[in-house]
Amino acid sequence: MGSALLAGCSNSSETASSEEEAATETTTTAADGDTIKVGILHSLSGTMAISETSLKDTALMTIDEINANGGVLGKQLEPVVVDPASDWPLFAEKARQLLTQDKVDVIFGGWTSVSRKSVLPVVEELNGLMFYPVQYEGQEQSENIFYTGAAPNQQAIPAVEYLMSPEGGSAERFVLLGTDYVYPRTTNQILRAFLKDQGVADEDIMEEYTPFGFSNYQTIVSNIKKFSTGKKTAVISTINGDSNVPFYRELTNQGIEASDIPVMAFSVGEEELRGIDTNLLQGHLAAWNYFMSVKNPTNSDFTKAYKKYAVDQKLPNADKVVTNDPMEATYVGINMWKQAVEKAGTTDVDKVRIAMGGQTFDAPSGYTLKMDEENHHLWKPVMIGQIRSDGQFDVVYKTDDVIRAEPWSSYIPK
Template sequence: MKLFLSNHYIKLAAISIIGMLFLSCSSNDSVREPIKIGILQSLSGVMGNSETSLKDTLLMEIDLINQEGGVLGHPVEPVIENPESNWSLYPKKAKKLLLLDKVAVIFGCWTSVSRKAVLPVLEKYNGLLFYPVQYEGGEQSNNIFYTGLTPNQQVIPAIQYLMGNKSNPQKQWILVGTDYIYPHVTNMIVRQYLNSKGVASDSIKEYYFPFEYSDFGSLINEVYSSLSKGPTAVISTINGESNFYFYRALNNEGFEAEDLEVMAFSVSEEEFRGYHINALGKVYTSWSYFMSLDNPINNKWIEDWIAYSETNHLRGEDHPLTTDPMEATRTGIRMWKAAVEQAGTFDVDAVRKAMIGQKLETPSGYIESMEPNHHLAKPAMIGQLQKNGQFKVIWKSKKVIPPQPFYFKEFEDNT
């Protein structure tokens, strides 16, 4: 009888232990349930060249996050959607990511038209988007965190740099851009600022071209005509593949005139990949980051990016590049991770609240912070194009500049 009871209790104990192990495994499996994040970038079409590197940046960051144990113990699983540079596909893809894939957050978009197409979907279903590119301002949504530059951080410092200490009454200004909201609003800000500094309206010309435009011969003629009147500054908000044809036209004409300057707001190291640059003259761009910056964080990031590119055989693996939108993408996902861990949950409302005040020491060499208006305090920099396709930083702000997304008629020098 004693033997029977002993065996009986042993069996019960064994069953209990097995049950506890099963529950423990089930609990651990629950903790390890992957959390999905959406990547909404055009990998083909007119924006494919620019946006593919942002997708790859996110994938590298996700790999690093998973190597470090994930987020709140959850491995991160990317869900990639390619809208193919078709603006009408962006809201459909965003809706799929939120409702079907159940992603915790979306990283993506480049053009303002794509961001604005996605915005109603985000607000209807309380989704969260991290938008990594400079834009025209005039927007602030509880469902978007803007990690790119606002006009007061990019446009105004660039125009101030071109104007120098005082306005030249003979200087001509040519504003060129792709025909959509970002170039139009940006050029409105440029025109207002120039007018406020005494530049006559008849010294400012504007030209717009469709996406995929390639024949800039007429614009080159306008530049020649402008140079005959005086020193000329070309402000470019051309986006996508058209940049290749625009700068090729300038390059072919051999514009090395001392009196011609080109300031671009939508080109980076990536857009000049593979160019044979021989005579572009004074070409500048305004960002908050350049690959040529020499600091420990940037050097480590570039080292990691080169290794990742080679391991994964990415496009341009023989000459990996880092750019401002890539750096803003990196900042976004790292701040999101920190906010989730601070909130202790993936809940959108809790993460949104935890995002405000997040700080990160970035490859720019500055500590950037997320402000209550959902935009980053970022530095401003001017880079001059070199023949190797890199940009030499020739000016930068002493500190980060507070973001002012609604920055139209009041201008201040806070650089």
């Protein structure tokens, strides 16, 4: 799966023209009805539900917030929620349903790259619009997708640089451990090339993949312990979904602490840690662009609003809900789309696409984020957090300002 990289901007002019014609039949505008329909495309069942359910809830909260403030272009937003159930082909089917049957004007959704790549040809064919809220491997750019999560230069590479620094433990040996699909494989291809560029030998890099839903990490963790003998070692984890719970439990079972072998996770945040005894994980790390624990008035408002929404909607464990990076990216994406629609004066995809360039938003991270005028990616800060016993993160590193995304890594030939 990891080798099937799509270049979304490679369509011929003839194809683009036919897509524009199709758009007149499949894409509605605000003038077509009493409401503006918004598609929510997240796995609410299956292995990815642990991560994606909260993104659906964040999207609905944001829509309620916008509607309470007058809606968009004087109309209320009407969410259309579908469950692709952690089934990658079903993401494509549900995206097509949203655009052709439900007549939504925009889709917010996805977590895994394989889900995004399933949707990409559908939104390009129908000239739909999708906002993707999770960090990813890059190597992609589409006229029909806006990427509000991090590109590799806004997460993966800075995280490894931190681990190699004295502050991060001066790691010399690295375990690249991930779920077996495009995001971990491509990210680790980039990181392997980066590490070699930094003088790390092949024999000091261990690379291993497990299927979605994998739970038996006993042998893998044992092998990591053996591999770490003799040199300071760190684990780069691109494990996704509910497999994170048994992985971290096995670390504890085998007595591995952060001071011995720190784990830097790219897909574990506050939500995933709710299912783990974090007393035993103190000191392990995660790289994101937002943490719930950051202190500023915008984040205080965001976290309070989500907690209130959880209680009002009687969400499971409503008194213990948390916010995380993809939730913030969802919130930012929906609000930026609203701003672009209002600037364009329509929900027409071609006009909104143009209006999105240069949009800014004061995000809960405490930074003003900007949508790049050229590459459909956000300028974002980089943060590294250390797990606390309460399941939150202490921010141990952050950039002074936002960083422009580089979707095409120089470590992978085009």
